[in-house]
Amino acid sequence: MAEIKQANRQAIIDYMARDYDSLLRSMRALIPDKLPEWTEYESEADFGNVLLQLFAHMGxxxxxxxxxxxxxxxxxxxxTRRSIIHHLRLxxxxxxxxxxASTKLKITLTVPDTNNDIITINKGNAFATKSQKDKPSVRFEYTGDQPLSIDFSAVPIVANKKHFEGxxxxxxxxxxxxxxxxxxxxxxxxxxxxxxxxLILRSLGLGQAVNKDIILLTELGGTTEEWTLQESLAFSREGQKDxxxxxxxxDRATVIFGDGVFGAIPPGGAVIKVTYRAGGGLHGNVAANTIQTIVNTxxxxxxxxxxxxxxxxxxGADRETIEHAVMxxxxxxxxxxxxxxxEDYKALALDFKGVGKVxxxxxxxxTVTLSIAPEGGGQVSxxxxxxxxxxxxxxRPLSTIIEIEDVDYVKIYVTAEIGVQSYYSREDVxxxxxxxxxxxxAFDNVDFAQIIYLSKFYEAIEAIDGVEYVTITEFRRKPPPIRPDDPGKIQLGSNEIPRIPDDPEDGPEYVGGIKVMIKEGGS
Known part of the structure; x- marks a missing residue:
């Protein structure tokens, strides 16, 4: 609270507390000394009191x-994200x-008499998942710089169908x-x-645009010129079209040109055109066999x-959070x-969006080997x-070779027998x-060479309302370790990351977490 203190026989206001109540109280405390004739300042009907309240509110x-x-x-x-952007720009x-997100599509042709058909897939040709009531469709496009031609005459017919293996x-x-x-x-x-x-904007290499999706052209008097995307104009020379x-x-993108000294100025009257791609995000990490709609091919x-x-x-990954950027x-x-x-390779790889763990x-x-887990898990595309x-x-140093490999995912199988208190819903528990x-x-909560402790599962389950008792009867990994694990923990290898079982063939009751068996006889 703001207080009026005496220092060197002078009134000093403590400005460290500046809320409405403390400011109003401090101003009222000055009234007897400054305006002794004003005695009704605490009355709600006094106009001066209204002014004090307004000043306190403004303060x-x-x-x-x-x-x-x-x-x-x-x-x-x-x-705020705006402040973080400006700080990190320094x-x-x-x-x-x-x-x-990215994946690969398989084509099946059911028409047997198309032996001479050559199909051409161009950049921008789109496919999509099926839209659902609470989940819109997700659009995927072929992004190759060169058209992809498929000669179905060379594809054999099997069971009245042609399966394009490429x-x-x-x-x-x-x-x-x-x-x-x-x-x-x-x-x-x-x-x-x-x-x-x-805008989908990948990181740039020195003097080159890794992202080939961004093409900027200027047209003037029948002449078309292409400009180059750079990370900074600090190294662009006069007349250099950057x-x-x-x-x-x-997430709004702004194109910025140079000043004639650092980067060229587009000539007056030139029409500026740009081709780019927009999208991205975790919603693109769709499951297998879900992209089934041909949009514009x-x-x-x-x-x-x-x-x-x-x-x-x-x-697929959402835009970088300010918490991740600050860290x-x-x-x-x-x-x-x-x-x-x-550590340099790890830090730089984590700076590349789409990379979840390195x-x-x-x-x-x-030779440096990078074990990469894409954002959200899965294999490296x-x-x-x-x-x-x-x-x-x-x-990288000129002589260094970089090799990229997938991580080894280890499924963790847990079975818990629980007792549920009688006044709780068993399915909810x-x-x-x-x-x-x-x-x-969960992918965001695990890492390489992690130790999975049995006690953590007991702790998480016992903290749930309605659980009367719990006994974990299964605690194992797949594939099994070379050496037997301690019964109370599972030690993962240097290139291993734990994961939740997601294959129904392993047992549908494990999918989504652990296998839960409710025992009869709860209170």
Missing amino acids: DILSYYQDRVANESFLGTAQ IGYKLSTAVP MIPVEEGRLVKDEILGTSDGAKNQKFLLAHPG FIIEIDEE PQLALLGAKVTNPEPATG HAPSVFRSLRRAVTA RAEPTNWN DVLKANLLAYFEDK KEKIKGAAGRLL
């Missing part, structure tokens, strides 16, 4: 804004945008082609806002072809974006692998137990 508001400004001035205390760190790589998202940003006025540092939020992209706190649709994804889509940015800054030690290990004098290798191209156990093995 409270100003104090709040002062505190917010002070907090947002430091990386460690900032709360050390050259950009918050990552959402990353699209998979079609697809990524979640939508291609926005030839969007007109505007017309250049010849001024310095021109800025143009993209119409669609959620541009940068900045992403704000609402006319040749396949006319032939009555069917598509599906034999493997789940992986690698992770200092390690990236310390590495100077150069990969020398194993283990870096030098396996030879000039060819798209993620290629982008990650390109990302490290200007960060069962679901809560499966959820609590599942969180212990």
